[in-house]
Amino acid sequence: MNLIILAWSYLKSRPLTTVLNVVLLALGTGVITLLILFGNQLEEKITANAKGVDLVVGAKGSPMQLILCSVFHIDFPTGNINLKEAERIARHPLVKKAIPMALGDSYRGFRIVGTRRDYAELYAAELAEGKWWEQHLEVAIGATVARQLGLKLGDEFVSAHGLAEDGHDHEAHHYKVVGIVKPGGTVLDNLILTNVQSIWLAHDLEVGPAGNAAPSNLVPGHLAGDSSREVTSLLVQYRNPLAVIQLPRFINQQSSMQAAAPAYETARLFSILGVGADVLRGFALVLILVSGLSIFLVLYNSMKERRYDLAIMRSMGAGRGKLFTAVVLEGTFLTALGTVSGLALGHAVVWIFAATVPQAAASGIQGGVWYVAETWVLGGSLVLGVICSLVPALQAYKTDIHTVLAGN
Amino acid sequence: MIRVKDTSYQYAGGTRMVFPDFHIPKGKHGVLLGESGSGKTTLLHLIGGLLRGHEGRIEVNGVDLASLTEHGLDQYRGRHFGFIFQKNHLIASLTVEQNLLAAPFFAELPQQEEQVDALLAELGLEGKRHARVQELSHGQAQRVAIARALINKSALILADEPTSALDDRNCDKVIRLLMEATTSHGATLVVATHDQRLKSVLPVAVQLEAHT
Structure with a gap:
């Protein structure tokens, strides 16, 4: 028994909500990953092809x-x-x-x-x-x-x-x-x-x-x-x-x-494509924010259902800090799961695209490349998970054992 | 084991609970009897370190509870008390085994599988080790709650209304099970209840007066 098993057991105990949140976040981070993969590779290809031509x-x-x-x-x-x-x-x-x-x-x-x-x-x-x-x-x-x-x-x-x-x-x-x-x-x-x-x-x-x-x-x-x-x-x-x-x-x-000049024309091309990419990115960010809100609401509501669990854990000697950590861990798990799925989704889409569309294969775009920006997506989502679980974790922290267990 | 002297508790902006002085010696199971509103749950929670801020002196195993810090009280509670509530309050997302091991985990004690085995066998729960809490009958759930209270080898088992919802036959069965289990683990049982049926069963009875 440890906090990881505990947090995981709560996620498993409401599978539909967990899956919904994971899917929501995976869609958001998946689109971002897609943009990163396409944008970077396109830029690399363009730079490599325009190299040496002034x-x-x-x-x-x-x-x-x-x-x-x-x-x-x-x-x-x-x-x-x-x-x-x-x-x-x-x-x-x-x-x-x-x-x-x-x-x-x-x-x-x-x-x-x-x-x-x-x-x-x-x-x-x-x-x-x-x-x-x-x-x-x-x-x-x-x-x-x-x-x-x-x-x-x-x-x-x-x-x-x-x-x-x-x-x-x-x-x-x-x-x-x-x-x-x-x-x-x-x-x-x-x-x-x-x-x-x-x-x-x-x-x-x-x-x-x-x-x-x-x-x-x-x-x-x-x-x-x-x-x-x-x-x-x-x-x-x-x-x-x-x-x-x-x-x-x-x-x-x-x-x-x-x-x-290739440099000038490609910059112009990027600024035109950039509008489309910005719209997509904005949409993806909205998805991520909504999933953050959804994770917050799920945790917030489950704290009410879980107040007996929390009081019992405290009666068994759990300090307030431990309960706080358990809830933050749960939120972080959820976002980590969503983000990792999203990253996998993004890579899979690019991979399938490269494998099935000849033009993509010809341009040399690949699904199996990892960019530093993706690490930021992962890190950012984990931070989002922590932020979304802070208020519910504070509720857990403040659980009053006597009031809950005495039933008044 | 438990010594209560000149103790009272003041609810914020509300009633003041005054409790009689009493002593429950080690190994002598006791009952705190009183109607609702008599403060028996409040007293049980004060003794169990679930509630702080009383006046007077409550000593458990020679330790003045008021002298402990919040963290110290958490630790003391985890290691010296086992709790049993009317609603068993098992953690529904965990299995039976995980529910039992949660007690040593939160008390920061070693988690021993053999103890789980022994307790499940003792309470007739073999085969329920990996069962989910929802799959248990009420009686089984109560026995899991008893096993959870005993697993840390706590000196004191505190039970809040364990029998009030039961008919005579089951009431008798549950209180005998509780007494046998605590005795065999060398622990002292204290029950807070309004159930007069228990008065004759437990050696030490403390009567609490209703506060108006």
């Missing part, structure tokens, strides 16, 4: 769309930009590095990106098998692509125009898998990488050697200043902090292109 230069249109398309590969291109103009930007003294992106084709839902090898270096990607592309139409595929499509080294495929699985096929040209990239938890896992010329080839455009003309600073092996060729966008790294102010203004005002 500015994206593309065709005029929505800057958010440009970022979503060129950095996160979840939206359609805003259009194309002229290679000659793009080269001009790449030569700008404030630009340290410019990586071209040729987008628009896909294979069974996975994007084909015509770029340079330093795009993969941006994410410190390594090969699991094979080699990086060297010839036109050679591709290195991301880990998720390889797993989901069952592609192996040496496999060939034809690309489709657009991003849908049933787009028009470019049947004349076959891509060949020469490398498979190790999984890195970035957007690279879901991409098929090749050189820019391969994309042009697939669209029946000629790609010739540079010959004697100066080679392009963006597309190695192509001649410079070719205004008949286009790319989708440029990923730009600044040379120095001065570029933060000058470069976007220069591009937006003095060219037919637009420049968008």
Whole structure:
């Protein structure tokens, strides 16, 4: 016999109320856990994917769309930009590095990106098998692509125009898998990488050697200043902090292109999503407060029913402090049970979501991650449990043995 | 065992209870007899340390109860007294065994399983060890309450109206059981009651006058 058994026995003696309180609290803390898991992982993924990209230069249109398309590969291109103009930007003294992106084709839902090898270096990607592309139409595929499509080294495929699985096929040209990239938890896992010329080839455009003309600073092996060729966008790294102010203004005002900063656009995206998250969080907090109130009421009422128990315990030698502790323990048990269920619920929902929704799996969101913020949820709920049981515990503390047992 | 002298108790803004001087020696079971309003429950609670603030002197086992601190009184109560009430007041959320072990737990004494075994056997409650309180008959519940009062080997067993709701046959059975059990555990039984049937059964009788 001890206080834990005693507190637990009281919870067991009214199973329906206990379950109701646990469920109420579990819903509240579950939603909070869900927000923590999604919010943090989304932010981590976004930060990891936008790493090393200071500015994206593309065709005029929505800057958010440009970022979503060129950095996160979840939206359609805003259009194309002229290679000659793009080269001009790449030569700008404030630009340290410019990586071209040729987008628009896909294979069974996975994007084909015509770029340079330093795009993969941006994410410190390594090969699991094979080699990086060297010839036109050679591709290195991301880990998720390889797993989901069952592609192996040496496999060939034809690309489709657009991003849908049933787009028009470019049947004349076959891509060949020469490398498979190790999984890195970035957007690279879901991409098929090749050189820019391969994309042009697939669209029946000629790609010739540079010959004697100066080679392009963006597309190695192509001649410079070719205004008949286009790319989708440029990923730009600044040379120095001065570029933060000058470069976007220069591009937006003095060219037919637009420049968008991933940092700014993702912050904007978060502030838009944030409203929804705030509403959910508010709702969850209301649930938690209501469950706190409910726990208080249950304990408060049960103190009246339990006054004989309390008096008997005191007659057996229990000090006031012991009864106080027993009630606080009961409230804390209840909230601990609810919160642990809520945390488990949140993780389970994310886990099921990641296991059943392909987009979630592709984005790399997992249910089995623990964040420090969850410890705060647990701690906060335990404090709530203590607070809710303070007044009932005080009633227990003040139990007058004589009055109760004498029945007057 | 119990010595009461010049004792009275003043209820806040109410009646003043004055009690006669008496002495109940160790091993001699006693009865505090009186009609309702005579203060027999008040006196029993004062003797048992459930109520504080009396005037005069109440000595139990040579200890002046008024000299104990609140915490000291809690401890003294847990170790030296066993209580039996008219309504048995078992803790309904606990099993029979847990109800019995609650007594040594709250008195901060070692919890001994063998004692539970012995008491349950002695009172004919074998097989009820893990039963819930709601599953017990009234008689069984009363025997559990008696076992709970005895488990700490208390020197004094205080019973408040243990028989008043019973018919003659059951009254006799219960008081004999109480006396046998307390005697076999070397304890002294004191019963507070208005039940005149007990007057002839218990060796020492203290008559309390009704206060107006």
